[in-house]
Amino acid sequence: MTKHNSRATIGFLLRSFTYCPSNPSLLPSATSSSRFTSAFDEKHKLLQRDIVHGDHQVLSFFNPFRYFVETKQWGVGIQRKCYGSVAGLVQRNPRFSKLNDDDVRYFEGILGDKNVVQDEDKLVTSNTDWMHKYNGSSKLLLQPRTTEQVSQILKYCNSRCLAVVPQGGNTGLVGGSVPVFDEVIISLSSMNKIISFDKVSGVLVCEAGCILESIMSFLDNEGFVMPLDLGAKGSCQIGGNVSTNAGGLRLVRYGSLHGNILGIEAVLANGTVLDMLKTVRKDNTGYDLKHLFIGSEGSLGIVTKVSILTPPKLSSVNVAFLACKDYSSCQKLLQEAKRKLGEILSAFEFLDGQSMNLVLNHLEGARNPIPTSPHNFYVLIETTGSDDTSDKQKLEAFLLGSMENDLISDGVLAQDINQASSFWLLREGIPEALMRAGAVYKYDLSIPLEHMYNLVEEMRSKLGNTANVIGYGHLGDGNLHLNVSTPHYDDDKILSQIEPFVYEWTSKHLGSISAEHGLGLMKANKIFYSKSRETVQLMASIKNLMDPNHILNPYKVLPHSLTS
């Protein structure tokens, strides 16, 4: 519970940012054809693999570059979208129906007028993602309050072939939570009830629209904590967390949601309600299908309820903020921390000197705890245990030992919760600071620790002084957040230097091009950098089986050729 107070502030900042008028520099630049040429030439070799559709029909990838060469123009009249990514052009799937008045009346019949939103001002927020990078043009937002209503909505949409996008807190960073064209937005915000909590087992059952931070404060009162925590906690919802398989700041301690989610209730595209809302820890009866909904980003069904295993709250939390001279020291420090702090280690985060400067320059209230001299790397270590005296002793001994061994060049140890929160702010405030600095190209990568930071350095030398390249992330989980910050989006000059380089580099080092944010729209076409053709084929078959009309979150997650 330690960080609740000041970290709630971050949640507040997030919210306030979402609603502030959009900064024009944060919007994607207008469609231009040139951005495709370089990237697609190289890349379509990799992407141009045929895929066997569920019904054995052979499809090939849509290649916008070839399309451009053949037609010499981007079609007029056909709706297309291009986002700040060489993933390129998306076409509205003509198989989807267009919304009409009868549809709206039908939804009003199910939900009541108040929960069927057509007001354009209100829709702007839901059509725009957190980064103000992806904008949809949906004309309808639905706010169901029960699973039954979600089921009725989906059943109808499926029969009408109306595309939908499930939306949680809309904090996703890959363009997955907003419509691409005119998809109907189904917001889970009104499904925000806590259903039950078992104090003996620590199992919480709640609706998908509960905001993470609300669950945390509910649990805090009961003497428990969420096994998941992330900077977006003030806005993101548990349903969104489950659907993206969010990783966050405590994964090093509690593991991924695949381990902590005990049960899920989800609604399939045709309206079928799947009750898998188990509250027991062990259940080996057949295929464990709930896992399909963890991390499938709303492409297989809408999550309506979840049950979560929550650990008891431990009273002793300590936070240290440390400086390291090079990346190799950070890595060694992690190895040592796992050995010497093992059972109490609850977070191991890192940021480079460039990230630190960015936060100090752009985030109000950020204060450098080690101001004596600039350092190349900073590490935040948190321990959580049950005995303050012995935990503190252990941590201090570890830190002092690491200092003697020269793994740490300097550091501070929080003496109270306020100080701990101010250290956390430096790490958790980076996404916010990036937004304030202007445009940002975000990459969320899993890379074997040994090579991880080489990518940042290579990227830096490739871009020279045209952009500010920063690296930070969940070092304890081998998760790098590589961010390229520039005053304005400039796809010709900047993006073409980053992609496909970053993806190829990650693939070459056997990493993942999405560690925790998901694929969304941004990386739907990039899946092959991390998954084999056979694997994606099976995914496509599963998608076809569960959502044959592809109405659920179209253009996302799987390559566009499969959904169009």
Add this chain to the structure above:
Amino acid sequence: MKIMVAVKRVVDYAVKIRVKPDKTGVVTQNVKMSMNPFCEIALEEALRIRESGLASEVVAVSIGPSQCVETLRTGLAMGANRGIHVESTASLYPLSVAKIFRKLVEIEKPDLLILGKQAIDDDCNQTGQMIAGLLNWPQGTFASKVVLDKEKQVATVDREVDDGIETVCLNLPAVITTDLRLNQPRYATLPNIMKAKSKPIKKFTPEELNVEIISDLEIVQVTEPPKRKAGVIVSSVDELIDKLKNEANVI
């Protein structure tokens, strides 16, 4: 010149306080305890005075149960030269604390005593004033700026008062209590935490100091503040005005 600073161990500022079911006090078991934020500011000020060359020694004092040593260690890690722990498990009220300080001042003979303006647990805001009274020293409370003149043996203190800033000059020795805006306390760095381990902490008991801990105060009951009522969303300006007029009675 020697500066003595009081550092109190309190329930951490960021902890959500819970009242004991029997209403005799607040729950402190398994609750994070830290140095009172105003004491942190007091200590920071003393350290800055020492660093500017105007003082040679900063002595941190904490009164209370054995765990107060942890608070003193924090103080030593911030930079205090040494600590004094007066161990007592009794409930301590400002007058008892002030009497203990009077004795410690007789022993240590500091030229300046700096305390927080209040502790965030009981919010008494009395200790500094009582010590000044018992010692017959001048006092500068709610300090937002402190300037020392070593030659003239004078401290000039800006005080935060309701209608602005009041500046007072105190002849040393004197008592100063700190307000929030005086400074921003430093963090405890690892090298300083290491050094703090070998700094001495002297122990006393109230009996050794000849102070009898008694109080003519009795806490009758501790209760939670009333819960804030949920707000309502009004649908029109007229409704708002109506509510402000007829329900809130503010216009």
